[in-house]
Amino acid sequence: MLRAKITATGSYAPERSLTNYEIEKIINTSDAWITERTGIKERRIAGESQTTSELAYYASIKALAECNLEPDEIDLIIVATVSGDMPFPATACILQKLLDAKNAVAFDINAACSGFIYAMSIANSFIQTGTYKKVLLVGVEVLSKFLDWSDRSTCILFGDGAGAAILEPTNSENGILSTHIYSDGNLWEFIHLPGGGSKNPTSNHTIENKLHYIKMRGNETFKVAVKTLENLVLDTLKFNNLDPAELSLLIPHQANLRIILATAKRLGISMDKVFVNVDKYGNTSAASIPIALDEAVRAGRIKKDDYILLEAFGAGLTWASSLIKW
Ligand code: COA
Numbered sequence: 566m567l568r569a570k571i572t573a574t575g576s577y578a579p580e581r582s583l584t585n586y587e588i589e590k591i592i593n594t595s596d597a598w599i600t601e602r603t604g605i606k607e608r609r610i611a612g613e614s615q616t617t618s619e620l621a622y623y624a625s626i627k628a629l630a631e632c633n634l635e636p637d638e639i640d641l642i643i644v645a646t647v648s649g650d651m652p653f654p655a656t657a658c659i660l661q662k663l664l665d666a667k668n669a670v671a672f673d674i675n676a677a678c679s680g681f682i683y684a685m686s687i688a689n690s691f692i693q694t695g696t697y698k699k700v701l702l703v704g705v706e707v708l709s710k711f712l713d714w715s716d717r718s719t720c721i722l723f724g725d726g727a728g729a730a731i732l733e734p735t736n737s738e739n740g741i742l743s744t745h746i747y748s749d750g751n752l753w754e755f756i757h758l759p760g761g762g763s764k765n766p767t768s769n770h771t772i773e774n775k776l777h778y779i780k781m782r783g784n785e786t787f788k789v790a791v792k793t794l795e796n797l798v799l800d801t802l803k804f805n806n807l808d809p810a811e812l813s814l815l816i817p818h819q820a821n822l823r824i825i826l827a828t829a830k831r832l833g834i835s836m837d838k839v840f841v842n843v844d845k846y847g848n849t850s851a852a853s854i855p856i857a858l859d860e861a862v863r864a865g866r867i868k869k870d871d872y873i874l875l876e877a878f879g880a881g882l883t884w885a886s887s888l889i890k891w
Contacts, residue, residue: 569685569692569700569732570740571889573634575627576859577620578609578726578846585721592717599721604822608724608847611707616650617727618659621705624727624855625664632731634699636664641697642671643688645680645704645851647880648711649673652761660703669701677756678818678879679746680704680851681728682887685875686744688732700732704851711758713778722820723779724847728855739870739890742805745797746885752789756781756880790824790878795831798876801886802832809833813871813891816861818878819843819853828876840866850879867891 584607585596599605611620621644629636642657642664649656657671676683681704688700705727712720732741760776761767771777794817802809809832817825822843829839840861849856854875861867869891876886 567693567695567734567736568740569689570735571730572733573628573631573731574729574855574859574862575624575631576726576728576856577623577627578856579611579615579620581610581612582607583610588721591714592720594717594721602823603722604843605721605847606844609726610709611725615707617646617648617705617707618650618656618663620707620725620727621656621660621703621729622663624705624729625660625701625703628701628729628731634731636666637668639666639669639699639701641688641691641700642666642669643684643700643702644671644673645676645684646673646706647675647677647680647850648706648708656705666701676879676883676885677881678820678848678850678853679877679881679883679885681854682744682875682877682885683746683883685732685741685887686746686885689741689744692732692734698734701729702732702855703727703729704853704855706850706852708779708850711777711779713775716778718783719779719781722848724849726846726849726852726856728852728859730855730858742888742890743801744885744887745801745804746883748881748883750881752882754782755786755789755882787821787824789882790820791827793884794824794828794876794878797884797886798828798832798874801874801876801888805888807872807888811872812838812874814861814866814873815839816854816857816873816875818876819846819857820848820878853877
């Protein structure tokens with residue numbers, strides 16, 4: 566049976582790190598509060614002139630170099646982002662130009678923090694049907710430019726970064742075993758950015774009322790996330806007839822350490838089997854899973870034949886998971 570396999574990964578985070586201590590100087594918060602409620606210590610912030618496609622480019626060239634692939638060999642580019650360079654064209658098309666990937670088709674998908682796994686799911690289907698053979702997936706965000714730095718309930722949470730992966734077909738048992746994607750539009754208001762679209766076109770009103778910034782009902786989102794992710798991970802293992810003990814590494818979306826701890830507890834696995842870097846990057850939405858995956862690979866935390874579970878939850882609301890045999 567033909568399946569997709571991740572043959573390379575890459576990631577990039579802007580140099581500038583913004584610590585909790587620095588945020589203490591901007592708004593009424595503290596390192597102690599942020600650390601206790603979220604596990605975040607610092608996050609990366611893109612430079613004033615840095616764009617989403619630029620971050621995506623740096624992550625992509627690392628992944629391409631890893632598997633000795635030339636950009637013109639790629640036949641599909643999918644970029645998962647909610648903070649693209651501009652509403653259109655797709656950031657994937659701008660990335661295509663930066664890479665000079667002239668033989669690819671390129672498009673974006675918007676599934677917020679679940680975006681990278683959504684992109685994996687789409688790529689997996691294309692590979693399984695033989696439509697495309699060399700796929701570049703990127704999860705990338707420059708959320709810092711969409712944050713209200715006077716809103717302490719959101720600005721402490723998010724960060725910028727990019728992660729990339731190359732997917733290719735394989736006949737072996739190792740590769741993507743399953744992907745699972747879900748959404749519930751009834752809860753779209755939990756996390757959204759109201760301004761700049763057809764509902765609230767940019768105007769003095771939208772700017773004065775800060776509609777161009779991310780709005781979130783954090784506490785309600787938190788509760789739904791914990792409950793949803795607990796079921797998601799168990800269902801994903803069950804679908805693959807795997808016991809939690811057989812899992813080598815859980816790579817959760819890095820939104821909040823308390824959500825990650827709750828999921829690990831539900832699985833009954835110890836934290837040494839869970840990859841965590843939320844302390845360094847905060848919540849980088851669609852970039853979170855591929856950055857974590859790349860860091861786990863480079864740190865030697867993933868070996869051949871390991872079972873890896875990816876899971877994410879975000880705006881939409883959306884949630885998604887994937888089980889991989891490495
Ligand atoms: N510093 C200090 N106090 C803060 C604060 C901050 N940065 N942000 C909020 N507070 C205060 C609130 O004003 C509130 O004060 P009050 O009790 O006097 O009204 C109190 O802390 C509790 O607020 P609450 O929102 O209930 O906190 P919480 O424990 O739910 O933590 C989040 C807030 C945002 C960290 C948490 O809800 C969360 O992580 N939610 C999920 C976010 C998420 O994952 N979103 C994306 C999905 S991908």
